[in-house]
Amino acid sequence: MRLLPTALLDLVARLQRPLARHAASAKWRRYYGKQFVSAVDPDDDLMHYTMDFAAREHSSLRYYHGVRMYLEGGKWNCAEVEKVLGDVGFRLADARSMLEFACGYGRLTRHFVFMLPPARITSSDIDPGAVAFVCDRFGVDGFVSTTAPTELRHDRRYQLIVVVSLFSHLPLDSWGAWLAQLHALLEDGGLLLFSTLGTYAYDVNIPSEARDRFASPVDGFHYDTDNETRGRLSGEHYGITYVDEAFVRRTVADAFDGELVTFVPRALNEFQDAYVLRRH
Numbered sequence: 001m002r003l004l005p006t007a008l009l010d011l012v013a014r015l016q017r018p019l020a021r022h023a024a025s026a027k028w029r030r031y032y033g034k035q036f037v038s039a040v041d042p043d044d045d046l047m048h049y050t051m052d053f054a055a056r057e058h059s060s061l062r063y064y065h066g067v068r069m070y071l072e073g074g075k076w077n078c079a080e081v082e083k084v085l086g087d088v089g090f091r092l093a094d095a096r097s098m099l100e101f102a103c104g105y106g107r108l109t110r111h112f113v114f115m116l117p118p119a120r121i122t123s124s125d126i127d128p129g130a131v132a133f134v135c136d137r138f139g140v141d142g143f144v145s146t147t148a149p150t151e152l153r154h155d156r157r158y159q160l161i162v163v164v165s166l167f168s169h170l171p172l173d174s175w176g177a178w179l180a181q182l183h184a185l186l187e188d189g190g191l192l193l194f195s196t197l198g199t200y201a202y203d204v205n206i207p208s209e210a211r212d213r214f215a216s217p218v219d220g221f222h223y224d225t226d227n228e229t230r231g232r233l234s235g236e237h238y239g240i241t242y243v244d245e246a247f248v249r250r251t252v253a254d255a256f257d258g259e260l261v262t263f264v265p266r267a268l269n270e271f272q273d274a275y276v277l278r279r280h
C-alpha cells in the first residue's frame with residue numbers, strides 16, 4: 001500500500017538532489033556570496049567517486065554528504081595550490097592568465113573563479129561535456145583537449161598552468177610528452193604546477209600483495225590501467241600512476257626546458273605531491 005500519491009513521490013524524487021545540493025552548498029554561499037554555483041553534473045566522475053567515499057562514512061544522505069565533501073575538497077585543493085605558489089613568490093590572484101588543465105566538471109574551477117577573475121581563466125579537459133559545463137556555469141573560457149599531447153592545437157599561452165590529478169593517471173609514454181606540450185602553452189618565465197601520486201600515496205594505497213597488477217617499466221614509475229571514469233577513458237591512456245621524485249626530476253630534465261622550482265611532498269589533501277616548474 002502506498003502512503004503517498006505517486007505524483008508527490010515523483011516530486012520528492014525530483015527535488016531531492018537539488019535540495020541536497022542547496023543544503024550542502026549553504027556554507028559556500030555564506031563564504032563567497034550567492035553567486036557561488038552548486039550545480040554538479042550527473043556525468044561528473046569525481047562526484048561519483050566522492051559519493052562512494054561518502055557512503056563508506058555516512059549510512060544515510062549519501063548524495064548530500066557526497067556534494068559536501070566534493071565542494072570542500074575542491075576548496076582545499078585550490079587553497080593548497082595557492083599556498084604552494086605563494087611559497088615560491090607567486091600570488092594566484094595576480095595571475096594575468098591561468099590555464100586549468102584537466103579541469104573535469106569544475107570541482108576546483110567553481111572556487112578558482114572567486115580567487116581570480118573568471119575572464120583570466122581558461123579551462124580544458126578531454127571531455128567536451130566537462131568543458132561545456134565549466135564554460136557555461138563558471139564563465140571561464142575553455143577548449144577541448146586531445147588524447148595524444150602532440151595533437152593538441154592551441155594558440156594561446158598562459159602565465160600560469162595548474163594541473164591537478166592528471167599526471168596521477170598518465171601512462172609512461174605520455175608523461176614527458178604532456179610536460180613538453182604544457183611547456184609550449186606557457187609564456188616565457190611562466191609557471192606550471194602539477195600534482196602526482198607519490199611514494200607516500202603508493203605505500204598507503206597499495207598493499208604489497210596488490211602491487212603485482214602495476215607495471216613498473218622504469219624506476220620510480222608504477223601504472224595500472226584501472227580508472228574512475230566508468231568506461232569513459234581507456235586504461236591505455238588514462239589509468240592510475242604512482243611516481244617518485246627521482247622519476248619526475250629525470251622526466252622534467254628531458255622534456256621541459258626550464259627549472260624545477262619546488263617539490264612539495266603531500267601538498268594536496270596531505271596526499272598528492274606538487275611540483276612547480278618555471279619555463280625559461
Ligand SMILES: C[S@@+](CC[C@H](N)C(=O)[O-])C[C@H]1O[C@@H](n2cnc3c(N)ncnc32)[C@H](O)[C@@H]1O
Pocket residue numbers: 046101102103104105106107108124125126127130145146147148163164165166233238
Ligand atoms: C581525476 S580528474 C581531475 C579533475 C580536476 N582537475 C579535479 O581535480 O577535480 C582527471 C581529469 O583529467 C581529464 N583528462 C584525461 N585525459 C586528458 C587529456 N588528455 N587532456 C586533458 N584532460 C584529460 C579527465 O577527463 C578528468 O576530467
